[in-house]
Amino acid sequence: MKKTKHIIAIIIVLVIIIGTAVVLLPKLADSELAKSLTQEGETSTEQVVEEVAADTIPFKDKLQEELQVVQSTYAKRKKKDVWTLGRGQSIITYLLQTQRFVAKKGGKILYMEELHNNNVLQSANVEILQPDNDTLCIEFQVSESVFRDDASVLAVAFQVTKLTPELIVELNKLDYPYSLLIPPFGTQSDFYPNLDKVNSAELELWLTLESTKLDKSHNKLRPLRIHHTEEQIENVVDEAKTLIPRAKGVVSRFGEQAVEHEQLLQAILKPVQKNNLWFIDATMNSRSKVPQACKNLNLKCEASSYYNPDNSALADYVKQRLRDARRRGLSTMFIPLTTDNLNKVKDLSEKAKNQGTSLVYLSKFMEY
Numbered sequence: 164m165k166k167t168k169h170i171i172a173i174i175i176v177l178v179i180i181i182g183t184a185v186v187l188l189p190k191l192a193d194s195e196l197a198k199s200l201t202q203e204g205e206t207s208t209e210q211v212v213e214e215v216a217a218d219t220i221p222f223k224d225k226l227q228e229e230l231q232v233v234q235s236t237y238a239k240r241k242k243k244d245v246w247t248l249g250r251g252q253s254i255i256t257y258l259l260q261t262q263r264f265v266a267k268k269g270g271k272i273l274y275m276e277e278l279h280n281n282n283v284l285q286s287a288n289v290e291i292l293q294p295d296n297d298t299l300c301i302e303f304q305v306s307e308s309v310f311r312d313d314a315s316v317l318a319v320a321f322q323v324t325k326l327t328p329e330l331i332v333e334l335n336k337l338d339y340p341y342s343l344l345i346p347p348f349g350t351q352s353d354f355y356p357n358l359d360k361v362n363s364a365e366l367e368l369w370l371t372l373e374s375t376k377l378d379k380s381h382n383k384l385r386p387l388r389i390h391h392t393e394e395q396i397e398n399v400v401d402e403a404k405t406l407i408p409r410a411k412g413v414v415s416r417f418g419e420q421a422v423e424h425e426q427l428l429q430a431i432l433k434p435v436q437k438n439n440l441w442f443i444d445a446t447m448n449s450r451s452k453v454p455q456a457c458k459n460l461n462l463k464c465e466a467s468s469y470y471n472p473d474n475s476a477l478a479d480y481v482k483q484r485l486r487d488a489r490r491r492g493l494s495t496m497f498i499p500l501t502t503d504n505l506n507k508v509k510d511l512s513e514k515a516k517n518q519g520t521s522l523v524y525l526s527k528f529m530e531y
Contacts, residue, residue, distance in 0.1 A: 222268060222294055222295070223244075226265075230257060233247045233248060233309050243300040247305075248305050249305075249311030250307060250309060250311065251315055251492070253285065253305075257287075257305070258289070261275075272290075272292075273291065275287065284307060309519075314518075314519030314520065315489055315494070315519060316493055317485065317494050317495070318494075318523050319342070319511065320341065321334075321344065321498055321504075321505075322369065323346065323500045324346070324499070330501075331360050333506070333509075338512050341365070342366070342367050342525040346371070346416070348384055365409075365525060366411070368400075370399075370416060371385070371386035372415050372421035373386065373418060373427060374417035374419055384416075386417070387431055391427075396434065397430070397433070397437075400438065401434060410440065411441070411526040412443065413443070414525075415442075416445075418444075422444055422446050422453050432462055433460065436462045441464065441465075442463070442465075443464070443466070443525070445468055454466075470498050472499075477507050481508060485514060488515075488518075489519075493528065495525070495528060
């Protein structure tokens with residue numbers, strides 16, 4: 164009898180639990196579904212609002228933003244808009260950029276002609292059929308004085324032979340990106356602790372390569388020489404990267420013979436590639452085989468040069484490098500790290516900005 168009562172009680176409890184579940188679960192499911200639909204609805208609404216906002220921007224304004232127009236006026240006599248474009252990009256490049264943008268947005272170029280105006284060095288007439296079938300007539304004029312923000316880039320690097328507290332203080336005062344060319348071997352015991360005190364520098368391996376200028380005093384730098392085996396060279400490069408794990412690339416120190424010697428060059432560049440580094444040949448040797456060797460390895464490489472105090476004053480070198488950046492769009496500046504030299508380039512960011520040049524790390528320079 165007692166067992167029968169227990170069984171009946173258990174059945175009643177189970178019936179109550181099942182009944183409650185039947186009632187509550189659909190409500191919970193409906194609640195979760197509603198919540199999910201609400202979230203999806205909100206997301207969908209936000210996307211629609213963004214798309215509508217983008218669609219409401221006139222085509223003309225979008226094109227101005229694309230070309231980074233410096234100034235826009237309307238010439239009543241010519242019956243057209245006159246857009247002043249930033250210096251640092253040729254008129255041909257602007258026309259090609261316009262062509263791509265118009266095609267992408269569903270418009271059509273009706274007419275495009277470069278002008279030869281005595282008053283404006285670079286200018287052109289452009290007629291565009293906009294996506295709404297209205298015609299837009301514009302005269303492009305490239306400014307002689309106002310530069311684009313991205314007109315050109317200049318990478319600044321300092322050759323480090325010592326790192327004193329005074330140098331660290333001056334480096335940390337600089338208000339622009341710069342790289343430090345670091346000799347991984349042969350430094351004083353306090354070198355690496357001091358290096359950690361430099362706030363925002365990018366680090367590069369400054370490796371000594373085969374040269375007629377090397378003597379016994381350079382042995383502490385562990386130069387990569389012709390008589391070394393591939394394994395020895397690979398070990399040196401690997402150790403250098405281990406000592407300076409933040410290093411982004413390798414810059415040659417000496418090395419005018421190394422860049423001519425195909426086997427040695429291959430032995431150097433292979434571990435450079437293996438360690439995900441790039442390479443800059445700073446020897447300025449016209450017989451350098453670096454370009455072809457790097458092409459064969461699909462390795463990023465560039466050529467550059469150091470400041471030579473025997474040839475010019477630092478102020479003249481800085482002017483020349485800024486001018487080089489303005490004309491070619493890309494340039495580098497390699498300067499010995501001294502307190503005097505740092506004082507002479509502390510205002511470099513202002514000079515660069517005035518001509519539309521951006522100061523960048525060497526790794527950024529290597530991306531162009």
